[in-house]
Amino acid sequence: MENISDNVRSQMRKGVLEYCILSILDRKEAYASSILEELKAANMIVVEGTLYPLLIREKNQGLLSYRWEESTQGPPRKYYCITEKGRGQLREMDAAWQEIVETINTLKK
Amino acid sequence: MENISDNVRSQMRKGVLEYCILSILDRKEAYASSILEELKAANMIVVEGTLYPLLIREKNQGLLSYRWEESTQGPPRKYYCITEKGRGQLREMDAAWQEIVETINTLKK
DNA sequence: TAATAGTACCTTGTGTTGCAAGGTAATTGA
């Protein structure tokens, strides 16, 4: 039972996810499950199988770092935070995003 | 010689391209080379190897149709135009795009 | 104390997509 709208949304947000993650972590550090919640609250549903590899990729690129922290309720959490390099990347993505928004506006005019 | 900014842009516009193509063809029919020019004018550089498979995919999905037309200067051109189904998809993409823009705004606030 | 539920982590395999780097065919002009 495949919903076309889901497919459209899924395709369209490809590549924007990394931007979302960096934007979230630019404000405060967070662990995967809390990032999922924040994305969900912002109306962008993402599943674990998408998020974890993405976080690992960004960490390997030096855009993120992490530390372990014990939790009072459950297993330890891996808190990610953005690096200086990550902030640089984020600034580039801000520019790229603006450009895309303007491109769409141009084409829709 | 790989430019990081190019990579960022390339990743970010994944999935948005189909939206751009449908938006362009919603206004008037066009052939591949003219679509490439229009995208370039709107600041979204795309290459042939990306565009042709995309047009074929959309045609196979019934979103587009085409007709051949002789050209006064060069080989015949394949003019694509959007179908009723394509317009339906475009309306869904309009909604999806608005949603993504709002998501980014929420996360950047 | 054994079993269950909840939380948090991660991996594998698949399909889609964008791109680089090729190629074919028709027309025009030198």
Added chain:
DNA sequence: TCAATTACCTTGCAACACAAGGTACTATTA
């Protein structure tokens, strides 16, 4: 007739999102 131009298209690769699994730790409860 042969190079340039315009227009079409294909193949192989890498990156990405997702479905569908899995492991490990903690708290609850029977």
